Amino acid sequence: MQKVLFFLLLLATSANAATTLEQIKQRGFIKVGTTGDYAPQSWLNPATGFYEGFDTELTEDLAKSLGVEIKYIPTSWPNLMNDTLEEKFDLAICGITITQARKEKALMSIGYLGNGKTILIRQEDTDKYKTLDDINKPEVRVMENPGGQNEKFAREYLKNATLIIHSPNDEIPELIARGEADVMITEILEAGYYVKKDSRLAAPLIKSPFNHGELGVLLPKGSEDLLEFVNEFILQEKDSGRLEFLSKKYIYM
Secondary structure, three states, rough: OHHHHHHHHHHHHHHHHOOOOHHHHHHHEEEEEOOOOOOOOOOEEEEOOOEOOOOHHHHHHHHHHHHOOEEEEEEEOOOHHHHHHHHOEEEEEEEEOOHHHHHOOOOEOOOEEEEEOOOOOOEOOOOOOOOHHOOOOOOEEEEEEEHHHHHHHHHOOOEEEEEEEEOOHHHHHHHHHHOOOOOOEEEEHHHHHHHHHOOOOOOOOOOOOOOOOEEEEEEOOHHHHHHHHHHHHHHHHHOOOOHHHHHHHOOEE
C-alpha cells in the first residue's frame, strides 16, 4: 500500500513539475490575452471577426515557432493585470508598455518595439497644443480609455484638464475627430496609425514624445521557461528583420 501511495505521489509531483512551455506544447495551443482595441498593434476587425495588426502577426510567428495553434482570450485594460495574475491566458500581447509596476506583479519580456506618449488631436488644432501646459487647462477635454497607461499619464500630468473616460479605446479617435473631446494621450504608434487613416486628425508631437518606452509581452509569474523562450523569439525576430518588416507594414510616422 505504501508503495502505491509513493508511486501516485511521484506521478502528481511529475505532473506539477511540467513547465508552462511543455504544457502548451502538450495541449497544442497557446492562450493569448488581447484587448483587441489597440490599432495598429492588435484589434478585432468587426467585419471579419478576426484579430489584425502588428502584435497579431507577431503572435502568429510565436505560435509557429512553438508548433501550436492560437486561442485568443479577450481582456480589457482595467482587467489586464488581474487576468494575467489569474492565469486566464499564457501571455498577453496587445501593445503593452513595459513598466516597473507591471514587472513587480508579473513577468515582462524584453522590448520588441519602441514607443512613447504623444497627442492625437484635430487637424485644425495643430498649432493649439504644443506642450503639456497647453493641454493642462479646464477647458481642454482629454479623453482616455480606462485602466491603461494613457489614463495614468493623463491623471498624473494633466490634473487641471477635463478628463473624460471612454471605452473601448478604438472609438476615441473618431470622437476626437467629431469634436466630442479635444485631446487623446496615446502612443506614437497608435497616433501615427490614426493620422494616416483619418485626415481630420493630427499628431504634431509624434517625433518628440513626452516619454520613451518599449512594448513587451506580459506573463504570469511561474512562467519563467516560457519567458525565456519568448525573449529568444524576440531576438530572432529582430535579427531576421521581421520586426522591421512589421514596423513598415503597420506603423505610419
